[in-house]
Amino acid sequence: MKIVVLVKQVPDSTEITVDKNTGTLVRDGVPSIINPDDLAGLEAALQLKDANPDIKISVVSMGPPQAKGMLQETIARGADDAYLITDRRLGGADTCATSRTLAAALKKIGFDLIIAGRQAIDGDTAQVGPQTAERLGLPQITYVDEIIDVTPEKITVKKSLEEEEQILTSTMPCVLTTLSGMNNPRYMNCNDIVDSFDKPVHIMTFDDLDLDLSVVGLAGSPTKVHATFTKDVSAETKTYDMPAQEAAELIAHTLKEKQLITK
């Protein structure tokens, strides 16, 4: 079975500051990380591979050339190979053009199961996974919190919503979008880091995709951003009644989940 995991390199939102004069994000010197929901998707795939070593994991990302280092890291965590779709002609893509590009690449790469993170912490659209599924004509299950069982024919997962959980089964192949809280991603290890440099990060460009130039990149992106601004904060409050120890753990967990603290 071949699992393809879609990942995005994003700025570490815990390290970002806002320029007081312009109101924009200061990205200079901000370290890049693998988007947390995507990393959980990779870990979910690796756990399936732990149980069944015949599973092959390919990681796919669309982004600038420097995203190659992140893909190398996914191999050092246990993926078999990786693909970086990178081309100036694909730049400036919104979710519509991105999903079209990814779908075209996925057709070339091949897959039995596609796992994408729910959403990226730099855009928070949660659109790329579902759109990619639509473009490939595949069933999709979003907000996956646990993969319960997978066979070549069907997959059963737990989907977490705010108020409820659903156990859903889909035919294969299908697209899952995963939540960062579903697991604790493993560390790389020294042996796999050494080996990762012998495993390929394949580079794909526009020329590999069988797409028209008008439907990719900026030209293929109907989204136009007119202005960005900071919303007035009217914090939603919840009241908990619990012992101090539990309350402290809940606060720490929540802040960590929101990427406001890392430790």
Next chain:
Amino acid sequence: MDFNLTEQQKMMQKLFREVAQNEVKENAADVDESERFPKENVEVMRQAKMLGIPYSREYGGAGADYLSYILAVEELSKTCATTGVVLSAHTSLGTWPIAQFGTDAQKQKYLPDLCTGKKLAAFGLTEPNAGTDAAGQQTTAVLKGDHYVLNGTKIFITNAGEADVYIIFAMTDKSKGTHGISAFIVEKGMPGFTFGLHEKKLGIRGSATSELIFNNVEIPVENLLGKEGQGFKIAMQTLDGGRIGIAAQALGIAQGAIDEVVPYVKARKQFGRPISKFQNTQFQLADMQCKTDAARMLVYRAAMAKENGEPYTVLAAEAKLFAAEVAMEVTTKAIQLMGGYGYTRDLPVERMFRDAKITEIYEGTSEVQRMVISGAVLR
């Protein structure tokens, strides 16, 4: 000349940083306070395959370079110098002599378990009456048929009790002085091998430091490491490498102290502004970082010389001497910048200050390093 880490070394550094910051840091204060060996950190290192970094894959190591291992000691020591020395003593002092001087059979028998972290290793040279003057060994090994009979006592042995494999030095021929010392691979559990006093120390309080007692311990002849009489050479060469590890530990302690001070001076307000706005704070920090970076260059240079098969005895001595003294200076200044808060055990810099002191003492005191360096200068 290239001062940049390779892509592989950078990825290793990232892993070590994640392990140190996410796993090791949170229990460092408890390890110190309760003087307990950090078993959970050893387990994390085992999972991340950090216990055999510079050794070949054939023997269960990662097959990475020596600088990558040094980066691991540095990153761990930024948060917990105890964990840093557990790795350094295991890798440089306990495992390296077997990898370097062991027979094929000895390597096959011991390295896989050591490199995968299934077992820890240690090194026993120092005795109550033989410290810097290592030639004054009173432990003896007498050949009787197919085994040596080992008698004597070693003190201040890092990883004692926690390690399963010990490189032990003993006199096999007193008449030959240093040429009469031999090295042996001794296993925990051999009849007559026991552990004595557990030292209570100023710093690195979680590191297991104990006495090793050998009372008629029968060591099979196949556990002689190298040839009879090569022990002193093996010990000195092993310590040359070990010093790079301790230099990396000192470097990590210094950088770790700076990393603690920076957010503090930005947050701490006096006279209506953060103390980071005062020139004294700025200049102190400039000196601290500058000296730490200079130490880093010396440490990495020694590691690369070792990796490249170049002479590194003097480079290792320079790295250890300088990094250890920088660690003392930087941690002293770190406490001063943090004032009364820095002096309390609620913040980690006082621990770093206590931990730094040992780097001027073990694996050759700063005075010994000066002897090595001046010997080369005056040659």
